[in-house]
Amino acid sequence: MDTRFDEIFTHEENEIFRVVFFPDRIYHARHLSATRSSRYRYYVSEVRNSADGTAIKGDVFLGGTRLCPVLRIEYAGIRLVEQAREAGRRLGPRVKAWIKLIGDDPAHAAEAVLTLHWDSAIGAYAAEIWGTLEPSPGAAHDHRVLPLMGRDAPITRIPQLSPLLGSVRRVQFAFSEEGVLHPTGQRFEPRWDNDYLRSHQEPRTQEPSSPQNTVQDLNYQLDFQRGYFIPDAADVPPVNYRNAMTDPDNPERFDANVIRMRWLLQRELGSELVFFHEVTIPPGTIEGTHRHIGSEELYYVVSGRGIAYMGDGDDPATDSYPLVDRQVFGIGTVKCRELPVEPGSVIYTKSGGVHGIRNPYDEPLKFVAFLYHTT
Structure with missing residues (x-):
């Protein structure tokens, strides 16, 4: 975010615009997965919302050096909660997201299934797709962040999506229950939130x-x-x-x-x-x-x-x-x-x-x- 924005926000003559500027500010101050360690910093370039979902696009830095592009997906789950209630269930600690990334050229697109984890710091399910999970040459990941990384983890890498992370123009997604009853492990046919049959x-x-x-x-x-x-x-x-x-x-x-x-x-x-x-x-x-x-x-x-x-x-x-x-x-x-x-x-x-x-x-x-x- 352009640091000059902080000064604009405090101008008394622009008091009426606080309600306009506020949402753009809060995303940049929001908890992100690796911020539990001060060695990681994020540069958030764009944020977009739907009724229940959020996509945050930017870069992650390790030790002051840019590591890779990142796309964070957040899902409040309000509509999926209703789907689960109809089936007599509650949502568990994880949900699934079908996600498709489309680049500047619509012919450049890829899709995958992503696991989102409940993040109590923001009151939503979330996961971050990083371009790489390998640390910078000569560096190592912080022990507080390393356990969050891996397949189906809160910080993950999806090979088919990696080439699009830096140039993604559109994100499409739909969300479903994980299909596993928590904590018994019983399997069931999951319900979907596909934006009201959009x-x-x-x-x-x-x-x-x-x-x-x-x-x-x-x-x-x-x-x-x-x-x-x-x-x-x-x-x-x-x-x-x-x-x-x-x-x-x-x-x-x-x-x-x-x-x-x-x-x-x-x-x-x-x-x-x-x-x-x-x-x-x-x-x-x-x-x-x-x-x-x-x-x-x-x-x-x-x-x-x-x-x-x-x-x-x-x-x-x-x-x-x-x-x-x-x-x-x-x-x-x-x-x-x-x-x-x-x-x-x-x-x-x-x-x-x-x-x-x-x-x-x-x-x-x-x-x-x-x-x-x-x-």
């Missing part, structure tokens, strides 16, 4: 609601690219959806009810974020009213006019708006407030909330939206 959307065909547009990923992805520039979102090909969020018996369904979504950012996003996209509701069409469970979504209207729906009581400030019955996708009839929207209008729906939107006017209605899982 998929993403691609405009492979303009046929509305075609399954060809859904790409099954089944893993988390962390991207070390530092920025993204989209000169004009209108140039991003949309994916079309017919009768989105409407049941077959919904009277508002009709063949021409097709809305368009430009998927601007999906797997590039970190933390719990799932997507950021632009939605177009053509004249006379509708996005069905639906309920969010375990996720939150925000709409910001950028052009056109429309009628949005929000569950009655979801926001008490809407109590003065007309009360109507809406058929909610998969739920049945629910009382909703009918809200007029125009450029600048915001609809924010938390877990358990209801929303939908239609366009009864003669110009397209456009809004941008982002969604994230609640954890």
